[in-house]
Amino acid sequence: MNEKKVLVLASNSPRRRQLLALGNWDFVVNVADIDETQRAGETPREYVLRLAQEKALAVRDKANEDNIIIGSDTTVVLDDEILGKPVDEKDAERMLKQLRGRTHQVYTGIAFYRLKDGRMLSELSVTDVPMRDYSDDEIAAYIKTGDPMDKAGSYAIQHPDFQPVHSMQGCYAGVMGLSMCHVVRALQKFDLSPAADVPAACQILLNYQCQVSSAILRGELVS
Numbered sequence: 001m002n003e004k005k006v007l008v009l010a011s012n013s014p015r016r017r018q019l020l021a022l023g024n025w026d027f028v029v030n031v032a033d034i035d036e037t038q039r040a041g042e043t044p045r046e047y048v049l050r051l052a053q054e055k056a057l058a059v060r061d062k063a064n065e066d067n068i069i070i071g072s073d074t075t076v077v078l079d080d081e082i083l084g085k086p087v088d089e090k091d092a093e094r095m096l097k098q099l100r101g102r103t104h105q106v107y108t109g110i111a112f113y114r115l116k117d118g119r120m121l122s123e124l125s126v127t128d129v130p131m132r133d134y135s136d137d138e139i140a141a142y143i144k145t146g147d148p149m150d151k152a153g154s155y156a157i158q159h160p161d162f163q164p165v166h167s168m169q170g171c172y173a174g175v176m177g178l179s180m181c182h183v184v185r186a187l188q189k190f191d192l193s194p195a196a197d198v199p200a201a202c203q204i205l206l207n208y209q210c211q212v213s214s215a216i217l218r219g220e221l222v223s
Contacts, residue, residue, distance in 0.1 A: 009070050074107065147162070
């Protein structure tokens with residue numbers, strides 16, 4: 001591991017900062033501001049990977065040649081429809097009712113851009129998320145907290161009171177916004193390994209027994 005290399009996280013998400021810190025890498029945050037409008041005919045896979053790459057490139061003028069910039073984007077997909085961030089409380093209510101009692105997918109695209117040679121790598125995490133059959137009253141109480149308003153699909157999987165997810169077997173960190181095993185695998189291609197046991201630290205932080213981490217690290221779960 002070369003400790004002189006510094007990562008740049010192109011995200012304002014506290015969840016992504018918390019997850020990236022699990023690797024004990026030296027990193028700074030430079031927030032990317034881009035247009036997140038979905039293009040006509042763009043699939044969820046194409047959408048999150050494009051936005052992740054655009055976020056990484058958007059902050060390159062603020063970085064130096066030794067930096068590796070990480071851009072990430074997460075979206076909720078139900079029946080091939082992307083559910084973005086709600087525009088208001090009514091929109092949040094609509095999405096939560098759409099998702100209730102059904103299984104949807106969370107797509108997280110992650111891009112890694114090294115300035116000195118322009119090398120760009122991308123990773124994609126796709127996780128099936130089965131939602132529980134929560135009540136209208138629970139939806140109303142959750143919306144009152146304000147938590148749904150900056151979340152794709154209008155929910156946070158880790159919310160301690162709402163707890164919208166019934167059960168799942170995929171990447172919990174990916175649903176939160178940054179699949180850490182994908183991050184580890186990609187950064188190792190830049191000869192940058194973590195100074196910690198990331199899968200173990202991730203499971204302790206999230207209180208979640210992950211069943212896919214070893215397969216992701218081996219490259220067996222590539223979406």
